[in-house]
Amino acid sequence: MLAMPSLVDARAWRDGRPAPLPEDPQSLRAALQDPHLLVWLDLLRPSVAELTQLADYCDLGPTVVEDALEPHERPKVTRHGGHLFFSTYLTDLVELPPDANRGRLVTHRVSGIVLPMALITVRLDEASTLDAVVARWEDDPDLLRLGSGALVHGLLDYAVDGHFETIQELDDEIEALADVLFEERRTGADFLRRVYGLRRDLVALRRMVLPMREVVSALLRHRTRDATALDSWYDDLYDHVLRAAEWTESLRDMMTSVFETNLSLQDARLNTIMKQLSGWAAIIAVPTAITGWFGQNIPFPGYNQPLGLLVSASLVLVGSLVLYLVFRARDWL
Incomplete structure (x- = not known):
C-alpha cells in the first residue's frame, strides 16, 4: 500500500480480476495510465498536504483539494480537465432517547475523483465504510472491465439503496404517527417532538436525495469510455434516483398533512x-x-x-x- 497515512484501502483489478498495486508512489502515475489496470484509492480524512501531493501524482486540478475537503458540500458533479469530481452522501437513522432535541438522520459524505481507469474516494469520517461497495464490485468482474465508470456506478448504487432504506424507515414512522392521530390523549408534547424530529430529518434527507438526479445526469453526460456498455446500468440507477426523489417528496407532503391534521383535530377536540x-x-x-x-x-x-x-x-x-x-x-x- 502506498505510504500515505490517510490511505486506508487501495485495490487494483486487471481485466476484472484482482491485481497487485505498485507500492512506490512514483509508480502511481504510470499505474493510473495503464489502460488495462483499474485502480481504486480510498482516503480517510486526508490533510491538505496529502491531497495536494496526490493531486500532483495524478495530474489533478488545484480545485480538487478544496472541493474534497469542503465540509458542507452538496451532492454534485464537476469536470476538471481530464477528470470528474463528484460528492454524494450515505444516510442512516440512529436511535435517540425520547427527550432528544435533534433528528435521527446521520449523513456521511463520500467524494470521488474519477479518472479513465481509476477512482479515488475521499471520506471525512470512519462511519462511512465502503466494505459493502467493494463486495459489490468484486461480485461482478465483468462489469469491472468497463473502467472507472463501473466503480462509480457501484458506489452510487450503494448510496441510493441506503437512501431507499432510510426513506422506508421514515415512511413507517410517519404511518405510525398517522395512526396515533385519531387516538385520544396521545398527541401531546412527545407526539409533537416526534413530528418536528421527522420533519427535520425529511428536510435534511431531501437535500441529499434530490441533487442525486443532477449527479447521475452529469455522469451520463460526461462518460467517456465504454459508454454504451454502461448506459443500461446508469439508466437503471437514474430510475432509482427518480423514485427516491419522488418518494421523498411524497413523504414531505404526508408529513405536512399529519401536522395540519393534528392541528385540525386539536381544534375539533377543543x-x-x-x-x-x-x-x-x-x-x-x-x-x-x-x-x-x-x-x-x-x-x-x-x-x-x-x-x-x-x-x-x-x-x-x-x-x-x-x-x-x-x-x-x-x-x-
Whole structure:
C-alpha cells in the first residue's frame, strides 16, 4: 500500500480480476495510465498536504483539494480537465432517547475523483465504510472491465439503496404517527417532538436525495469510455434516483398533512370540550336557579314544609334530566 497515512484501502483489478498495486508512489502515475489496470484509492480524512501531493501524482486540478475537503458540500458533479469530481452522501437513522432535541438522520459524505481507469474516494469520517461497495464490485468482474465508470456506478448504487432504506424507515414512522392521530390523549408534547424530529430529518434527507438526479445526469453526460456498455446500468440507477426523489417528496407532503391534521383535530377536540362544558354549565344552572329561588328569605308555597322540599328537589331533577336528554340528543355531551 502506498505510504500515505490517510490511505486506508487501495485495490487494483486487471481485466476484472484482482491485481497487485505498485507500492512506490512514483509508480502511481504510470499505474493510473495503464489502460488495462483499474485502480481504486480510498482516503480517510486526508490533510491538505496529502491531497495536494496526490493531486500532483495524478495530474489533478488545484480545485480538487478544496472541493474534497469542503465540509458542507452538496451532492454534485464537476469536470476538471481530464477528470470528474463528484460528492454524494450515505444516510442512516440512529436511535435517540425520547427527550432528544435533534433528528435521527446521520449523513456521511463520500467524494470521488474519477479518472479513465481509476477512482479515488475521499471520506471525512470512519462511519462511512465502503466494505459493502467493494463486495459489490468484486461480485461482478465483468462489469469491472468497463473502467472507472463501473466503480462509480457501484458506489452510487450503494448510496441510493441506503437512501431507499432510510426513506422506508421514515415512511413507517410517519404511518405510525398517522395512526396515533385519531387516538385520544396521545398527541401531546412527545407526539409533537416526534413530528418536528421527522420533519427535520425529511428536510435534511431531501437535500441529499434530490441533487442525486443532477449527479447521475452529469455522469451520463460526461462518460467517456465504454459508454454504451454502461448506459443500461446508469439508466437503471437514474430510475432509482427518480423514485427516491419522488418518494421523498411524497413523504414531505404526508408529513405536512399529519401536522395540519393534528392541528385540525386539536381544534375539533377543543370545540367538543367547549360544547360539553357549555352543556354541563347549562344543566348546573337549573338547580342553581331553583335553589336560589327557594332560598329567598320570604314565604313561598311550601315554605318551611316537607312539600316545599319535595317540589324544589323534583324541579331540580326534572329540569336537569330534560336538559341532559336534549344535549345528548344533539351530541353535545
